[in-house]
Amino acid sequence: xxxxxxxxxxxxxxxxxxxxxxxxxxxxxxxxxxxxxxxxxxxxxxxxxxxxxxxxxxxxxxxxxxxxxxxxxxxxxxxxxxxxxxxxxxxxxxxxxxxxxxxxxxxxxxxxxxxxxxxxxxxxxxxxxxxxxxxxxxxxxxxxxxxxxxxxxxxxxxxxxxxxxxxxxxxxxxxxxxxxxxxxxxxxxxxxxxxxxxxxxxxxxxxxxxxxxxxxxxxxxxxxxxxxxxxxxxxxxxxxxxxxxxxxxxxxxxxxxxxxxxxxxxxxxx
Numbered sequence: 001x002x003x004x005x006x007x008x009x010x011x012x013x014x015x016x017x018x019x020x021x022x023x024x025x026x027x028x029x030x031x032x033x034x035x036x037x038x039x040x041x042x043x044x045x046x047x048x049x050x051x052x053x054x055x056x057x058x059x060x061x062x063x064x065x066x067x068x069x070x071x072x073x074x075x076x077x078x079x080x081x082x083x084x085x086x087x088x089x090x091x092x093x094x095x096x097x098x099x100x101x102x103x104x105x106x107x108x109x110x111x112x113x114x115x116x117x118x119x120x121x122x123x124x125x126x127x128x129x130x131x132x133x134x135x136x137x138x139x140x141x142x143x144x145x146x147x148x149x150x151x152x153x154x155x156x157x158x159x160x161x162x163x164x165x166x167x168x169x170x171x172x173x174x175x176x177x178x179x180x181x182x183x184x185x186x187x188x189x190x191x192x193x194x195x196x197x198x199x200x201x202x203x204x205x206x207x208x209x210x211x212x213x214x215x216x217x218x219x220x221x222x223x224x225x226x227x228x229x230x231x232x233x234x235x236x237x238x239x240x241x242x243x244x245x246x247x248x249x250x251x252x253x254x255x256x257x258x259x260x261x262x263x264x265x266x267x268x269x270x
Contacts, residue, residue, distance in 0.1 A: 026102065027136045029111030029124075038070040039110070043123065046078045047099040050092065058088040060172040061119075062194050063095060064129060077128045081193050082119040083230075084174025085239045094119035115225050122227055132200045133227040134207045142221030146235055150181040151217050154188055154233060158209055165190045166201035173201050176239060186220070188233035196228060204229035 033039040046065050053063055061082035068075050080098070082091035098114050098121040106112035111124040115138065122128060157177060165175035173192040178185060190209070192201035208224040209231050216222040221234035232238070 026105045026115075027113040028106035028109040031110045032108045033110050035108060038072065039074070039076070039125075040108075042067050042069045042076050043078075044103070046076055046123070047103065047121070050080060050095045050099050053092075055088045055092075058082070058091045058095075060194065061086055061091050061174070062172070064195065066129075074125055075127070076123065076125055078121070078123040079128055079193060079195075080119065080121050081191075083117075083239075084172055084189070084191055085176075086118055091119065095121060113227055120225070120227070120230075128227075130195045130197070130200075131228070132196060132204050134204055134229070135226070137208060137211075137224065137226040139211050139215060140223045140225075141216045141219045142234060144220035144235065145218050146184045146186065146220045147181060148218045150179060150184040150186055151212070151219070153181055154179045154186055155212065158190075158205075161188065161190050162202050162205045162209070165192060165205070166198040168194070170194055179233075184235070186233045186235050187237050187239065188231075189239060190229070190231050192229040201229065205231060 033043075046067055049065055050063055053065075057063060061084055063080035064078065066075055066077045080095040082094055086094065094116060098116055098119060102112050102114040102121050102123070105114065111126070113120065113122045113136065157179060161175050161177050165173045168174060171194055173194050173196065174189070175191075176187070176189045178187050180186075190205055192204055196204065204226065208226050208229060211224055212222055212231075221236075222232065224231040
């Protein structure tokens with residue numbers, strides 16, 4: 001192969017790698033609906049409702065809605081999930097963009113998933129609420145390297161990180177951690193959609209984090225995306241430290257019943 005053609009091949013390969021890393025392909029289901037049907041109208045209305053949904057729910061980065069298709073017994077379900085450090089405004093902007101893209105990329109499919117770096121939109125004519133789904137999943141990694149010791153140390157902390165996210169309650173299941181060995185540092189996050197139970201979240205995370213051993217033990221970063229959960233680490237700070245959603249204040253403690261109860265301290269975790 002002559003040098004100009006070789007250079008073109010390398011450039012195309014590099015461009016393909018960048019696209020695969022930052023723009024996972026959409027998943028469009030194999031079953032179609034009819035254009036301009038009640039099904040399409042219902043789907044359009046559900047996706048458009050992201051723009052008018054209560055900002056409080058988006059403060060926690062989660063949107064879900066469902067509706068019966070007019071004149072049928074079918075129900076459509078939509079889930080939108082944002083990375084846990086996004087503000088409500090950034091979350092809405094991300095979900096609105098994906099909702100527009102998913103209608104364009106999967107115009108007549110009854111089921112579809114679409115990911116971006118900061119959010120996911122998913123819809124189906126089968127119930128997807130409170131259900132673990134790890135397929136299709138996408139694994140991407142940073143081609144730079146860190147010491148195997150730092151990723152090994154991250155692996156030893158994953159059980160605690162998963163547990164922290166899974167115990168986050170019904171509003172948000174999201175946790176972060178920084179791990180360092182010598183001069184190497186990685187920043188990690190795990191997240192599940194908050195409609196999952198604690199056990200479902202841990203199960204989902206175990207399945208996608210387990211893929212780290214297959215590709216990424218000395219990689220400087222990895223992203224694992226699945227419909228119900230996500231895992232990511234990088235050797236740079238990719239989270240927004242000032243955008244943490246504010247949690248509601250805890251309820252007031254009950255009145256003391258006795259000196260013993262009065263002296264007991266309880267740590268409440270949402």
